[in-house]
Amino acid sequence: MERIKSFFQRDRFAALAGIELLEVSPGYAKVKMPIDDRHLNGVCCVHGGAIFTLADFAFAVASNSHGTVAVAAQVSITFVKAARQGAALYAEAREASRGSKLASYTIHVTDQDGGLIAIFQGLAYRMDQTLEAVAADV
């Protein structure tokens, strides 16, 4: 799992948002985003784009955790509750199904008290290349 972790350390937009990868195992990932000023929208709540980016990162790590590249195809996200400054948000991705070409993941975004912030349902398209091949190619 160390090579998955190091592969995802190259993700610049996740770094920009201050997202940290906490845990990864086959079909699973847990990530964290401490909330500060940069994540806020015009009404002083955490921006939907920041919440999506957090969940999407957990989705990407979990769907790539089997060692071959998977890309997001379609995602649905439900925003359950507003998240405010000061909080840290967490996203946990679990694999719901995996075929040779398509795999689906459910990601729950929660705050530091375990309160549900968003539910993210993602479908990934699985390619044949390994992460190593893609990394070498870039």
Place this chain on the structure above:
Amino acid sequence: MERIKSFFQRDRFAALAGIELLEVSPGYAKVKMPIDDRHLNGVCCVHGGAIFTLADFAFAVASNSHGTVAVAAQVSITFVKAARQGAALYAEAREASRGSKLASYTIHVTDQDGGLIAIFQGLAYRMDQTLEAVAADV
């Protein structure tokens, strides 16, 4: 429409992503995101979170364009084609329906050549407060 524009200039996560508001009218918005290094994921394409953030910003402006606050409730996004560095991406939001409490918007994300990158279908929940009231409150 000037007050809508100035209200959304307070959005810090959109600013972090370098998103510019080009146009707004009732039920409509067009926004732009010039792509640079910060938007890339680990495999050197534009991060799904960045594409979502762009579309979500157009959605927020269009759904708030009637002067009362609307918040994202549920969104579905389909990623059609990878977007690469060097490109500028655009998102255009159009109102599909608007009731007293719920309104829905279709957002198309395209690249500088008009190629379709993503389709975003968003449902907003409309509140009673005006943007001014919220802005004063913050």
Place this chain on the structure above:
Amino acid sequence: MERIKSFFQRDRFAALAGIELLEVSPGYAKVKMPIDDRHLNGVCCVHGGAIFTLADFAFAVASNSHGTVAVAAQVSITFVKAARQGAALYAEAREASRGSKLASYTIHVTDQDGGLIAIFQGLAYRMDQTLEAVAADV
């Protein structure tokens, strides 16, 4: 819960599809659809519309289980695996969140062996009327 059950026995499209309500409690519902010829599509698998209808019925029962009317606002469904003739399908709806106006539910559709067929994420809009008021009105 008996009045919820009897209210939903009036659902004619669910009856047409042969759907049975097995269980209901606040925020929860379990339903069943024995599969026969009528549910098949042109390639002899269970039609996506039949699977959606089953999940949607569980969603409707669970979201109306608190005694006031709730209607579907936006739904995302992922089709995980084809379901074939001979099987019985089950859908179980669980409440993920509930506010005064919006509530969200996750519904899993499984076959008789517990294999996952589809995941359904539904957002309901909650109205003020009671089920009794609506029933009397019709």
Place this chain on the structure above:
Amino acid sequence: MERIKSFFQRDRFAALAGIELLEVSPGYAKVKMPIDDRHLNGVCCVHGGAIFTLADFAFAVASNSHGTVAVAAQVSITFVKAARQGAALYAEAREASRGSKLASYTIHVTDQDGGLIAIFQGLAYRMDQTLEAVAADV
């Protein structure tokens, strides 16, 4: 296009719902469902499952219109307005994107007056078999 039409006449769940295929061309389909008693839910509006089934049928025809089999992978549907008895509903599917493996479609469901009832965004997974091969196989 005649063979596409005849292939879809074998769809039994669509027949059960009284759906008619009006028009098909590459990447496009238009279908109709006259509303009667069987389509109603417990509160005397057209059941969400019936609306989904109509849209899904247009999606299936459009995504299979290129002659190879495509199956629904993930769908998002927004219910814009309730549809009542007496109406006829129409669904029109348009291809938004098509790759070798994935293709996406936007389907609008409207009533007889052109009023928008629902928006359906569907992602299809394209297989290698032709419709003829599948039909012969069944």
